[in-house]
Amino acid sequence: MAVQTVAADSTTPDAAEKTGGSPFDLGAAVALSCRECGTRTPLGPSFVCLECFGPLEVAYELPTGDPEGLRKRIEAGPASMWRYAPLLPVPADVADKPNLNPGFTQLVKADRLAAELGVTGGLYVKDDSGNPTHSFKDRPVAIALEAARAFGLTTLSCSSTGNLAGAVGAAASRAGLRSCVFIPDGLEQSKVVMAAVYGGELVAINGTYDDVNRFCSELIGDPLGEGWGFTNVNLRPFYAEGSKSLAYEICEQLGWRLPDQIVIPVASGCQLVKIDKGLRELIRLGLVEDRPFRIFAAQAEGCSPVSRAFKEGTDAVRPVKKPDTIAKSLAIGDPADGPYVIDICRRTGGAVEDVDDAQIVDAIQLLARTEGVFAETAGGVTLGVTRKLIEAGALDPTLTTVVLNTGDGLKTLDAVAPTARPTALIRPSLDAFRAAGLA
Amino acid sequence: MAVQTVAADSTTPDAAEKTGGSPFDLGAAVALSCRECGTRTPLGPSFVCLECFGPLEVAYELPTGDPEGLRKRIEAGPASMWRYAPLLPVPADVADKPNLNPGFTQLVKADRLAAELGVTGGLYVKDDSGNPTHSFKDRPVAIALEAARAFGLTTLSCSSTGNLAGAVGAAASRAGLRSCVFIPDGLEQSKVVMAAVYGGELVAINGTYDDVNRFCSELIGDPLGEGWGFTNVNLRPFYAEGSKSLAYEICEQLGWRLPDQIVIPVASGCQLVKIDKGLRELIRLGLVEDRPFRIFAAQAEGCSPVSRAFKEGTDAVRPVKKPDTIAKSLAIGDPADGPYVIDICRRTGGAVEDVDDAQIVDAIQLLARTEGVFAETAGGVTLGVTRKLIEAGALDPTLTTVVLNTGDGLKTLDAVAPTARPTALIRPSLDAFRAAGLA
Numbered sequence: 001m002a003v004q005t006v007a008a009d010s011t012t013p014d015a016a017e018k019t020g021g022s023p024f025d026l027g028a029a030v031a032l033s034c035r036e037c038g039t040r041t042p043l044g045p046s047f048v049c050l051e052c053f054g055p056l057e058v059a060y061e062l063p064t065g066d067p068e069g070l071r072k073r074i075e076a077g078p079a080s081m082w083r084y085a086p087l088l089p090v091p092a093d094v095a096d097k098p099n100l101n102p103g104f105t106q107l108v109k110a111d112r113l114a115a116e117l118g119v120t121g122g123l124y125v126k127d128d129s130g131n132p133t134h135s136f137k138d139r140p141v142a143i144a145l146e147a148a149r150a151f152g153l154t155t156l157s158c159s160s161t162g163n164l165a166g167a168v169g170a171a172a173s174r175a176g177l178r179s180c181v182f183i184p185d186g187l188e189q190s191k192v193v194m195a196a197v198y199g200g201e202l203v204a205i206n207g208t209y210d211d212v213n214r215f216c217s218e219l220i221g222d223p224l225g226e227g228w229g230f231t232n233v234n235l236r237p238f239y240a241e242g243s244k245s246l247a248y249e250i251c252e253q254l255g256w257r258l259p260d261q262i263v264i265p266v267a268s269g270c271q272l273v274k275i276d277k278g279l280r281e282l283i284r285l286g287l288v289e290d291r292p293f294r295i296f297a298a299q300a301e302g303c304s305p306v307s308r309a310f311k312e313g314t315d316a317v318r319p320v321k322k323p324d325t326i327a328k329s330l331a332i333g334d335p336a337d338g339p340y341v342i343d344i345c346r347r348t349g350g351a352v353e354d355v356d357d358a359q360i361v362d363a364i365q366l367l368a369r370t371e372g373v374f375a376e377t378a379g380g381v382t383l384g385v386t387r388k389l390i391e392a393g394a395l396d397p398t399l400t401t402v403v404l405n406t407g408d409g410l411k412t413l414d415a416v417a418p419t420a421r422p423t424a425l426i427r428p429s430l431d432a433f434r435a436a437g438l439a
Numbered sequence: 440m441a442v443q444t445v446a447a448d449s450t451t452p453d454a455a456e457k458t459g460g461s462p463f464d465l466g467a468a469v470a471l472s473c474r475e476c477g478t479r480t481p482l483g484p485s486f487v488c489l490e491c492f493g494p495l496e497v498a499y500e501l502p503t504g505d506p507e508g509l510r511k512r513i514e515a516g517p518a519s520m521w522r523y524a525p526l527l528p529v530p531a532d533v534a535d536k537p538n539l540n541p542g543f544t545q546l547v548k549a550d551r552l553a554a555e556l557g558v559t560g561g562l563y564v565k566d567d568s569g570n571p572t573h574s575f576k577d578r579p580v581a582i583a584l585e586a587a588r589a590f591g592l593t594t595l596s597c598s599s600t601g602n603l604a605g606a607v608g609a610a611a612s613r614a615g616l617r618s619c620v621f622i623p624d625g626l627e628q629s630k631v632v633m634a635a636v637y638g639g640e641l642v643a644i645n646g647t648y649d650d651v652n653r654f655c656s657e658l659i660g661d662p663l664g665e666g667w668g669f670t671n672v673n674l675r676p677f678y679a680e681g682s683k684s685l686a687y688e689i690c691e692q693l694g695w696r697l698p699d700q701i702v703i704p705v706a707s708g709c710q711l712v713k714i715d716k717g718l719r720e721l722i723r724l725g726l727v728e729d730r731p732f733r734i735f736a737a738q739a740e741g742c743s744p745v746s747r748a749f750k751e752g753t754d755a756v757r758p759v760k761k762p763d764t765i766a767k768s769l770a771i772g773d774p775a776d777g778p779y780v781i782d783i784c785r786r787t788g789g790a791v792e793d794v795d796d797a798q799i800v801d802a803i804q805l806l807a808r809t810e811g812v813f814a815e816t817a818g819g820v821t822l823g824v825t826r827k828l829i830e831a832g833a834l835d836p837t838l839t840t841v842v843l844n845t846g847d848g849l850k851t852l853d854a855v856a857p858t859a860r861p862t863a864l865i866r867p868s869l870d871a872f873r874a875a876g877l878a
Contacts, residue, residue, distance in 0.1 A: 112612075192861065203862065373571075374636055427644070428650040428654040
């Protein structure tokens with residue numbers, strides 16, 4: 001299998017055979033590269049370009065020249081995201097190391113939902129609540145874990161308001177690393193329990209999520225933080241790549257075919273950007289036919305800086321200072337990848353839209369009622385926006401459409417608790433049941 | 440591939456080619472047969488032998504004579520329990536029908552847990568929290584759904600205190616069947632939400648779980664209940680077979696090898712009985728080598744009628760009138776399959792043991808801390824009993840051992856909430872962090 005050399009780099013040549021030119025065995029990953037100015041940096045726990053302060057991302061030498069061989073190799077792989085190890089910054093034997101083995105979640109053919117929404121071209125829900133800690137976060141964390149191991153980091157950390165905290169705690173426990181997770185004080189009990197149960201350090205910070213984030217950045221620069229891997233800070237270039245696996249899985253599960261349209265929730269925007277990257281990689285590698293695809297972004301009205309900028313026709317994403325939405329996992333007021341999201345949606349002919357809390361709850365119930373999938377509020381945002389875009393004519397109902405559910409309804413019970421109640425309360429008798437009129 | 444005729448039956452011969460002799464296409468299932476007297480009954484929504492009132496179970500004509508071909512067929516199947524469709528009472532095209540596609544959950548090689556418990560022969564956790572509604576109940580319900588479709592039943596129902604209610608509601612929604620689920624009034628809110636969110640009828644009964652059960656039996660005998668399939672009553676023979684898939688998966692995931700020891704939680708006992716049945720089928724079909732295996736049963740001390748009978752050396756399982764344990768999903772005071780469980784544990788050289796609430800919580804935390812798996816209380820019972828049996832010398836730590844986790848910690852948060860707390864609460868400053876002594 002030939003190798004597509006994306007660029008020369010400056011690492012030791014004698015380590016090239018096993019590690020693609022890098023002293024670290026992270027598979028096809030050969031360097032970090034600035035998304036703004038393109039400057040290369042050797043692989044390591046870095047996240048900011050020293051030339052222009054742009055964000056770093058992973059650069060690869062991907063295996064080209066034998067798409068059929070690569071496809072067969074993937075199909076013979078494990079039923080997890082590691083079937084795509086050749087396309088991710090992980091060692092080839094990643095599946096043999098202790099990790100949560102996330103991914104290869106179900107792509108649900110949602111015929112009953114399609115009928116209600118009037119979609120005739122095929123509607124699918126990619127249900128990432130099937131991951132080990134029941135959100136898509138297990139994917140990026142699994143990649144960050146491999147980077148931490150490669151760089152000899154011994155504490156896995158993050159700032160989080162929920163899903164990420166659980167994913168980091170669980171992954172560290174499985175791998176035998178120490179974990180220390182930072183959360184704002186005053187989170188819901190269920191999220192605190194999920195973050196604490198894996199037995200790592202859980203530090204509540206007296207302040208907001210922004211305070212927690214600032215503190216983590218300070219800690220990385222301090223000797224106190226030596227040997228620490230913050231999944232969403234100094235390991236972010238690796239972490240972010242985890243979402244590419246969603247693109248790979250969707251295409252393989254569609255029979256190695258691109259979806260025509262895909263609707264993705266936006267918090268930082270990172271997931272959407274990486275799904276776009278993954279789809280384009282599959283085209284470049286010859287694993288799918290090169291056809292147009294449209295990417296749509298979904299936000300909650302109470303925190304919709306990207307949607308607002310898109311509608312105003314600008315690239316300037318003005319931060320939302322006080323997010324106010326039940327979709328807390330999407331409530332990032334100043335999304336780092338906001339401008340990239342707008343660019344991708346414009347380039348592919350998609351759109352960015354938002355829905356309010358009532359529409360979120362309606363969409364959660366619609367998905368549960370028609371397909372038996374209980375989504376967290378972020379999933380309600382994505383489906384709610386899908387419905388809104390169909391009604392507005394922005395989404396074409398005659399095309400193959402994929403909607404992402406990124407998390408589990410069990411984590412955001414409060415959203416539906418007021419309405420998800422018994423339909424009747426009766427005595428244990430046939431007469432009482434008959435009188436209730438339910439037979 | 441030759442067919443192992445398990446016995447003659449009385450159904451129409453001209454339907455034999457497609458349906459194995461039955462007017463219903465339920466794959467290799469050919470009849471119902473009494474577990475006590477062996478009398479055969481045609482396939483249908485029946486659960487009691489009309490000769491002796493014993494429980495009915497599914498009888499098969501299983502595909503024998505080409506184990507290698509069967510193994511390859513299974514390995515080429517979908518990443519769900521439907522890869523074992525040839526061994527289950529379902530049509531061959533079951534994976535193409537709308538259903539939750541449960542199963543093929545992870546078998547976690549639990550090396551860190553093994554080190555803590557001193558197990559050297561290989562310790563595995565079969566983690567069924569990975570199922571679509573996050574408990575093993577999705578497996579039996581998926582089989583009951585196919586039976587309901589085959590028999591033309593249009594309402595899917597059950598009596599439940601939690602996991603089963605959610606599994607039935609979700610499966611019915613996916614399939615487009617009506618559902619009507621009965622629960623005792625006063626359940627925890629999270630269980631009520633999970634039971635209600637799928638939009639079927641949810642009837643709370645003013646009474647205990649036993650009252651709910653009695654009411655359901657009345658309803659089946661009444662014209663009001665016509666067209667209803669109660670997964671755990673009139674569809675029970677089919678429903679119960681779903682747990683066989685756990686045995687198949689464990690053996691395939693061990694490389695087509697029987698585990699030496701397996702520890703299984705006991706509520707009604709049905710799951711343990713069917714796992715034993717599944718293991719013996721694999722031996723008979725030549726898919727695994729015929730070697731001894733030991734089955735161990737786990738109960739909560741606050742509801743341990745089977746454990747008590749086992750320890751007393753009797754078969755007579757005296758009902759527990761008022762179960763008192765945090766493991767509510769195992770709190771069946773009068774387990775229908777109790778005597779069969781005792782028989783199997785004795786026959787295979789296993790044992791039945793129980794643990795108290797504190798040991799259950801300890802075991803949940805141990806599993807989370809060492810392997811990143813957050814189990815529900817039933818999983819804590821199983822691991823707690825495993826630990827107790829190792830300490831007592833009843834489980835051999837030098838043998839390959841599989842422990843079942845049948846559900847998800849998110850559903851029984853209360854068990855660990857008092858202890859799963861932040862380890863520190865600090866101001867967002869490096870000084871405060873340094874003072875907390877966590878770096």
